[in-house]
């Protein structure tokens with residue numbers, strides 16, 4: 242007997258505008274559990290805005306978000322984090338003055354079960370939790386090949402390494418869903434491939450559900466199970482990568498001159 | 506030479522008292538981006554509560570504990586009733602709100618505890634100590650020790666504990682901190698409570714110096730030049746800024762005073778701060794604002 246799998250996330254008729262300018266218009270799609278869903282579209286299409294709605298940074302004008310079967314008119318960022326929605330930002334949002342390990346430890350905040358008093362006076366439970374968090378953060382740093390940078394101040398590291406730290410911070414808390422905004426931007430080809438491999442592994446080995454914004458079509462076709470194309474805040478196409486690649490609307494609006502490259 | 510050293514040391518020690526006041530501002534500014542005008546009133550409230558309680562015969566340690574408990578409750582109330590509803594408002598709005606808050610706190614304090622000047626005896630005799638032929642005030646020395654201990658304690662709190670890591674996260678990028686599941690409302694409560702306790706320590710030391718009266722809240726005016734010199738976001742900056750102002754005032758009073766007809770202390774710190782504004786606008790330890798796009 243098979244139970245129909247519940248989608249991890251459903252977006253229903255969501256709209257958002259900034260001072261009268263529509264950033265997202267009546268958008269609906271869904272993300273299955275354990276899939277990598279790529280969000281693509283030209284600059285200003287509303288991709289980042291959508292992620293911001295999904296973890297509560299922006300409040301939509303209309304529509305619903307259904308996360309693991311629960312309805313939300315709006316998310317609160319703290320609530321989203323506690324429910325297991327992890328987030329990476331388009332502009333590096335690391336705490337640049339802190340060490341790599343401390344940055345990753347902040348990613349575990351949603352698992353903290355300490356009372357204020359325990360924390361202030363560093364009672365045994367607090368020290369215990371701190372030790373567990375530190376161990377867990379080291380584990381993830383090893384996974385990303387970052388262990389030798391653990392004590393380094395993040396702001397002093399090369400950009401490509403920083404993006405890895407941000408990814409580590411976004412997944413350290415074993416989120417139910419991770420929202421990644423251009424995690425490969427600004428990297429060279431070798432770095433891109435390395436991170437793409439890590440993302441693929443997180444999805445395959447740990448069953449992580451991922452919504453990923455990425456401009457590099459090659460990477461998208463390699464990684465994604467499902468692609469949603471946005472243009473001027475509207476959904477242009479939605480389906481498996483093969484169908485997206487051949488969709489004439491998508492080619493016209495987004496891929497344009499890259500047609501030949503994609504066909505190749 | 507010994508006269509110079511004596512003036513310098515006396516100034517540095519007095520400067521740690523300025524540092525103490527400034528640290529309270531830095532904590533809150535760092536965590537919530539608010540220039541908390543009410544810090545002086547909170548300082549006054551702490552000192553006044555303590556002298557009122559001991560005046561009723563409550564033993565000092567108990568009085569301290571009660572005062573701290575009240576300051577913590579006040580921090581929670583401020584966060585819930587003032588900061589939370591004003592989230593995402595401009596820094597100016599928040600500043601105005603703390604201005605209102607300062608009047609509220611002072612009015613309540615005055616209503617309950619009256620407005621007469623009270624002596625505060627911390628049991629520290631202000632006897633001079635001689636090191637060689639240099640005279641040092643024992644009170645200043647102890648006050649400086651307290652300021653130093655507090656500075657070290659706070660930097661341990663912020664660099665070594667998870668609360669500290671979270672606080673620095675909130676200070677650096679509030680949106681990212683929230684998205685990671687850091688409860689910023691809780692962080693604000695903690696920071697305002699800690700700033701309240703720092704204010705209490707400062708209030709007790711200043712109060713012991715000049716009596717506990719309403720003008721005590723005006724020591725905040727001393728903190729402003731310290732913050733300009735040290736930077737608004739650094740505890741180390743607040744300490745160094747306090748030392749610079751203390752030493753500068755003391756040396757200027759002794760060596761420039763005779764030429765300018767005395768009375769330098771009230772304005773010297775501001776003149777010094779102005780010079781710093783020209784040469785280093787972010788302060789000695791301040792972070793340059795980097796625009797995020």
Ligand SMILES: Nc1ncnc2c1ncn2[C@@H]1O[C@H](COP(=O)(O)OP(=O)(O)OP(=O)(O)O)[C@@H](O)[C@H]1O
Pocket residue numbers: 259263264282283284285286287288289290291331
């Ligand atoms: N905070 C904001 N205030 C005002 N307008 C905004 C804000 N955030 C986004 N917008 C506008 O909403 C539209 C969508 O922007 P968004 O950042 O979501 O695009 P994007 O698809 O992520 O683009 P890119 O590929 O360049 O990152 C744009 O017109 C943008 O100017």
Ligand SMILES: [Mg+2]
Pocket residue numbers: 288289290331422
């Ligand atoms: Mg974007």
